[in-house]
Amino acid sequence: MSSTFQPIKVDKVDGINLQVFDNRYEMGVAAAKAVTVKMKELLSQKERIRMVFAAAPSQIEFLRGLTAEDGLDWKRVTAFHMDEYIGLLEDAPQRFSTFLKKNLFMHVLPGEVHLIDGSKNPSDECHRYSRLLRSGPIDIICLGIGENGHIAFNDPHVANFQDPEVMKVVHLDEACRKQQVNDGCFKQLDDVPTHALTLTIPTLLDAESLFCIVPGETKQSAVKSTLLGSISTECPASILRTHPNCQLYVDRDAYRRVTDVY
């Protein structure tokens, strides 16, 4: 894919480079283009790169855009994901590993893919995956922001900006679990697992480049708090403002409450 879309607004909020697009399709294509440029730049400098991907409906347009890009040497990419439910059946479509296989890994074939297994003993799985993550630097993380401001599954009540862990077991708050139902991932609240494994906030912030992709009107208050609120665990994504290289892609719907202009 060669053409891209232009943002309707560009801004800088502390460390965040913000780009607002007319709609989620244009946002996804533009984010995919920017990630591709970064991947090619890094692959021209080193043999392998390590990337972490988010698994959520919010990422679909971006992942479609990324799989449509030509000329990326995915064989030299090691891929991780950032969270997984605990206790879903192996064939459950809601598993984030299943989502990423379907929407990314089946199309681009990274050289290595490390999946989190939410059916293993959670603390053993945390140790295993933490070791893999720690075995080298993370170059690029592609993430979303939840309705409650979470990044990965660091909901406000478990978010810790100084977390000593690389990855941890968390209890999911009700807002987060309700979002999964509203997003169409589960039929009812009782079906949504109460616990998950997630990369912690310091692990996410340790990546060289962050590409954060946040479409849709349900994200209006999270986007507003991320950009204009205090930097606090009440909105975990607000910490992105302290990262030296964070690109935030939103659509007009997600941005609307930040100013009245749109």
Ligand SMILES: N[C@@H]1[C@@H](O)[C@H](O)[C@@H](COP(=O)(O)O)O[C@@H]1O
């Ligand atoms: N599993 C997902 C992540 O991968 C995603 O980045 C985050 C934000 O998700 P969403 O953009 O759907 O609100 O929520 C969950 O943690």
